[in-house]
Amino acid sequence: MKALNILIMLALLMALTITNLSATPSDDEPLFVHNDGDEDRSQDEPTSVGFTSRFLAQKPRGPMTCDRYPRVCRAAGSAGPDCCKKRCVNVKTDWFNCGMCGKKCRYSEICCKGKCVNPMSNRLHCGDCNNSCNKGSKCQYGMCSYA
Numbered sequence: 001m002k003a004l005n006i007l008i009m010l011a012l013l014m015a016l017t018i019t020n021l022s023a024t025p026s027d028d029e030p031l032f033v034h035n036d037g038d039e040d041r042s043q044d045e046p047t048s049v050g051f052t053s054r055f056l057a058q059k060p061r062g063p064m065t066c067d068r069y070p071r072v073c074r075a076a077g078s079a080g081p082d083c084c085k086k087r088c089v090n091v092k093t094d095w096f097n098c099g100m101c102g103k104k105c106r107y108s109e110i111c112c113k114g115k116c117v118n119p120m121s122n123r124l125h126c127g128d129c130n131n132s133c134n135k136g137s138k139c140q141y142g143m144c145s146y147a
Contacts, residue, residue: 093129 066073066083073081073088080090084101091097091114096104098111105116112119112129119125119142124132126139133144140146 064072065086066088067086070083072078073083079088080094082089082091082097082101084091084094084097089097089101091099091101093111095109095111096102098105098116099114103116105111108120109116109118110125110129111117112125117125119127119129121139123137123139124130126133126144127142131144133139137145
């Protein structure tokens with residue numbers, strides 16, 4: 001066990017020594033460079049350390065929004081097939097775009113089949129979309145035949 005501790009300490013000491021030696025400048029490399037801005041920098045100097053891959057050298061693309069790429073909304077996993085204000089939505093169920101872009105439902109309403117309805121009192125959408133009450137029963141408090 002003692003030999004293992006000594007081996008680990010020796011490895012850490014070697015790693016620390018290598019790190020310090022590689023971080024210090026050599027004799028021909030100055031520690032500080034005084035630049036008054038009078039001299040033009042030559043293009044011979046490298047602008048980055050190491051190499052840059054082709055992937056990193058490419059210009060970053062912006063997000064794929066549906067106003068520029070309408071097919072994005074029809075892809076699997078999309079929020080909906082319609083595009084409203086650069087977002088994919090389903091205008092048949094979205095509270096902020098019910099039936100058409102920008103049409104908002106009131107606080108107590110939900111969007112069912114593109115229409116704002118109150119699920120607490122609507123017979124065709126009682127409590128939730130497409131939950132219709134039987135003939136002769138009322139929708140009260142989101143339940144059919146409550147009283």
